[in-house]
Amino acid sequence: MQFPSQQSISPAGRIGESVTPPSGGVRALPSLQEVESVHFIGIGGIGMSGIAKVLLQLGYEVSGSDLKQSSITEKLTALGGRIHVGHDALHVNGADVVVCSSAVPEGNVELQQARSNGIPVAHRSEMLAAIMDRQRGIAIAGTHGKSTTTSMIAFVLERARLDPTVLVGGELNDIGGNAKFGRGEFCVVEADESDGSLLNLRPERAVVTNVELDHPDYFETEEKLYETFRSFVSRIPATGALVACYQCGNVAKVVDGSAVECPVVTYGLGPNSDYSASHWQPTLTGVAFQLQKRAGVTQEMELSVPGRHNVLNALGTIAMCESVGVDMGLIAEVLPQFRGINRRWQTILKTSDIWIVDDYAHHPSEVAATLAAAKGFEPGRVIAVFQPHRYSRTKALCEDFGRAFADADYVIINEIYGVHEDPIPGVTGEAVAAAIRRNTDGRPVEYIADRNAICERLMSIAAPGDLILTMGAGDIYTVAKAVAERIGG
Known part of the structure; x- marks a missing residue:
């Protein structure tokens, strides 16, 4: 199958060499130009569905399977995808390539069928790389902030009428979801470090927002994490650019210890970076700050998303967008219009008495x-409801979680959302609550395992002026929605 004719887009690249190469004597992966039909195992995931959506928009035949139907799979069906609920070996028949993520176990019947039939198996990141290779790739990597920074960059490039292809790990309202195919020269993607698969990408330009240990199930040591990021930034060609957040000392350590050949542009809150921010302060809806460039240029900026962390996300966005030729005046004009993405400081309910916000924060x-950021709005109280995510992360970072709730006036800890991990003895939500208690000055810290009981507690303690903030990468958002329904009627 040939791609649609596009003057500004280069021919498709080949699917790259996998970080976790398929076994079983499977033949070499084909070029996308030799492919007509692609099957996704676990198509309902946020990353997999985005790739599937772009391939559908490009005219490929796309099928996929997942354990349950969702709004994501329904949207793919509406675009022409053939979606199966449940896994069956017959689902891969007729596929030229089968795509899976690191979350798909080797024992999956569709994966086994593909291997036995000699159908090429691509890791999700390989297919992402093949799509990105068709355009000038911009990859955003980092432990925190990459979804928001990817979305900010995509938003600015959209408003600049550059029509980028976008693949992001969150729902961005301005592009109608988590992905879109664009006919411009850029492809903006969120790079996943959790399994090292960002090393399959070959971007022309990249942003590194920060580097912290967040996936101890994959990175046994911090040095392995640093080495992965060193390899990533060293892949950027000399004609490209790296935008690096030197506010994070680990990013400086990575870049300074790498073999990076391209120009490096730094950003941070201090004056020693190429792009920095000063005089930042909360506004009614977000945050305002003064951008300062090393060259002496200043620019007043305003965001509609709150917090110091979003100032940093904006600095990375500004630096990258300027590097590809977007005018600073236009950036300053459109950034206030960026409203964020789903589950990143998402207001669920706001009345004259109560503000309920949900956020994906899980580190x-x-x-x-x-x-x-919540405290910056000076509410009556910040009531934090947190659901730890993964046993391995909770075990490695429990004491750090204990110190993370200094700005909460009341804390409720739910049981750990384990994903696919087996429980670890002694690693519980109660252990996280105990760690927080050791670092508080008597403020209430409760462990409540049942989410319905959490809703009841919130209804009994919430007072006018309070901000209720649910946090976690699991399903704790259901608490925010349930309480909002009861308060809002």
Whole structure:
């Protein structure tokens, strides 16, 4: 199958060499130009569905399977995808390539069928790389902030009428979801470090927002994490650019210790970066700050998303967008129009008495940053409801979680959302609550395992002026929605 004719887009690249190469004697992966039909195992995931959506928009035949139907799979069906609920070996018949993520176990019947039939198997990141290779790739990597920064960059490039292809790990209202195919020269993607698969990408330009240990199930040591990011930035060609957040000392350590050949543009809150911010302060809807460039240029900026962390996300966005030729005046004009993405400081309900916000924060640094943003609005109280995510992460970072809730006036901890991990003895939500109690000055810290009981507690303690903030990468957002329904009627 040939791609649609596009003057500004280069021919398709080949699917790259996998970080976790398929076994079983499967033949070499084909070029996308030799492919007509693609099957996705676990198509309902946020990353997989985005790739499937772009391929559908490009005219490919797309099928996929997932354990349950969702709004995501329904949207793919509306675009022409053939979606199956449940896994069956017959689902891969007729596919030229089968795509899976690291979350798909080797024992999956569709994966086994593809291997036995000699159908090429691509990791999700390989297919992402093949799409990105068709255009000038911009990859955003980092432990925190990559979804928001990817979305901000995509939003600015859209408003600049550059029509980028976009693939992001969140729902961005301005592009109608988590992905879109664009006919411009850029492809903006969120790069996933959790399994090292960002090393399959070959971007022309990249942003590194920060580097912290967040996936101890994959990175046994911090040095392995640093080495992965060093390899990533060293892949950027000399003709490209790296935008690096030197506010994070680990990013500086990575870049300074790498073999990076391209120009490096730095950003941070201090004056020693190429792009920095000063005089930042909360506004009624977000945050305002003064952008300062090393060259002496200043520009007043305003965001409609709150917090110091979003100032940093904006600095990375500004630096990258300027590097590809977007005018600073236009950036300053459109950034206030960016309203964020789903589950990143998402207002569920706001009345004259109560404000309920949900956020994806699931790492101690993210929790602390989100709570600081909440405190900046000077509510009556910040009531934090947190659901830890993964046993391995909770075990590795429990004491850090204990120190992350300094800006919360009342804390409720739910049981751990384990995903696919087996429980670890002694690693519980109660252990997280105990760690927080050791770092508080008597403020209430409760462990409540049942989410219905959490709703009841919130209904009994909430007072006019309070901000209720649910946080976590699991399903704790259901608490925010349930309480909002009861308050709002």
